[in-house]
Amino acid sequence: MDSTTAVRATPGGAPEAKRAGWYNPLINRNYALLWIGQSVSVVGDLMFATTLIIWIATGLAAHQPWAPVAVSGVLLAVSAPTLLVGLFAGVFVDRAEKRPLMLWMDGLRALIVAALVVASGAFPLPYLAGGRLPLFWTLGLIYAVVVLVNVGEQFFRPSTMALIQDIVPPERQASAIGLSQVSMSIALIIGPSVAAPLYAAFGPTWAILIDAATFAISFLTIFALRAPRHDPARQTQRAGFWRELWAGFRFYFSNRVLVTLLVAIVVGVSGASALNTLDVFFATQNLRATTAMYGFMGGVYGLGAVVGSLIFGMLAQRIGLARTLWLTMTAFGVLVVALSRVTSYEIALGIFLVAGALNAGLNVAAGPIMLRETPHDLMGRVMSIFQPTMNLAIMAATAVIGYLAGVTLRDFHMRWLGMSFAAVDTLWLAGGVLMALSGLLIMLGLRGVDRRYRREDSAANEASAANATASIAAADPVSATGGAV
Secondary structure (H helix, E strand, C coil), X not given: CCCCEEEEECCCCCEEEEECCCCCCCCCHHXXXXXXXXXXHHHHHHHHHHHHHHHHHHHHCCCCCCHXXXXXXXXXXXXXXXXXXXXXXXXXXXXXXXXXXHHHHHHHHHHHHHHHHHHCCCCCCCCCHHHCCCHHHHHHHHHHHHHHHHHHHHHHHHHHHHHHHHHCCHHHHHHHHHHHHHHHHHHHHHHHXXXXXXXXXXXXXXXXXXXXXXXXXXXXXXXXXXXXXXXXXXXXXXXXXXXXXXXXXXXXXXCHHHHHHHHHHHHHHHHHHHHHHHHHHHHHHHCCCCHHHHHXXXXXXXXXXXXXXXXXXXXXXXXXXXXXXXXXXXXXXXXXXXXXXXXXXXXXXXXXXXXXXXXXXXXXXXXXXXXXXXXXXXXXXXXXXXXXXXXXXXXXXXXXXXXXXXXXXXXXXXXXXXEEEEHXXXXXXXXXXXXXXXHHHHHHHCCCHHHXXXXXXXXXXXXXXXXXXXXHHHHCHHHHCCCCX
């Protein structure tokens, strides 16, 4: 065997040759294909979502008193499938082979999104006045498309997590999640910024077609990757839908790490909802920023998220996943508390840059922990508990914060220790405290987890080396015995 080559087992169980000293930034061929497809798809998704909001607000419902309600209908259509379908989708995800299921979801979503072209005015419709759908039916079709696309997402997202378990070795899973965060952060910058001028020039048609095309690209990249097939005998050993769903709940709430993640993340996103709900008011009232300056703050935050995803993707495994998670969450909370006292736009920009990096760090660490704690056959059900619970917490916190800012604390003003407090910055301060508390909960609940992961990795490496030696001996017994016969 060439002395510059080592043999190791891939997550699918097949041996893979790896050049000594070679570091693949995209991990391996399979993950590179998955990442490319998802990076393209998420840009299309954000362009599509932004275009729908602009289309309704400035076109379909322009100058109408019910325009805000019509726009909120899109947001409701995004959230409803997570709460109504997400909980039950996990059982079907765990029963299915992940790659074929993902292909079905991408193919169907490409067709569903493309169907919205009939409402965009790209061509006249026969037998209809003016060649267009009535307003009521246009809005109904938009909401129906958004609901169906997000129903598909409830099956696609947990399948993606399970597929990453199959194609990415545990020691590179933090890098995989980091790369996903990079693509999401870049998409958050590119998608909305392209959607607005594209709509102004061509209306909604091109954004619809581009999003459908990005689903098709994702379909092709998933079709091209090779994923291991799992034992078909296990797929037939079903205990019934409700028993399988209950088994998922029983597993989740008997796992200390997963319960800690759920509780801490719910507390953390409840605090973060203050930022998302009131950021425009904080920028314009506390920082005296213009609308353009507010938009630039979002870009700086996105830049920080890109940098943080790259840095923590490389370092989280070395620092320790649990340690990275609680450190970044606690630091993020402390940073928000400090930011609530800031009145300088320039200082706030620097804090937003660091906050974006910390947010990326906690996402990079949380994903691999969930992957390591969850058996492949339960990933769908675990995600179907975690994601709806988190979304419900965000919705509830957003409603409470909006009510507090707009009603209860609308005229709130006080001075303490020479500092002035108003409604928006006080709620930001409270949000930062909740996020810091979330970090402390993670620190206490995940104590000892990093040591266990290091022991498991060490044992896995030793087993992999032993298997590689055995494979070499079986393939070349003369070399294995030092040339003796």
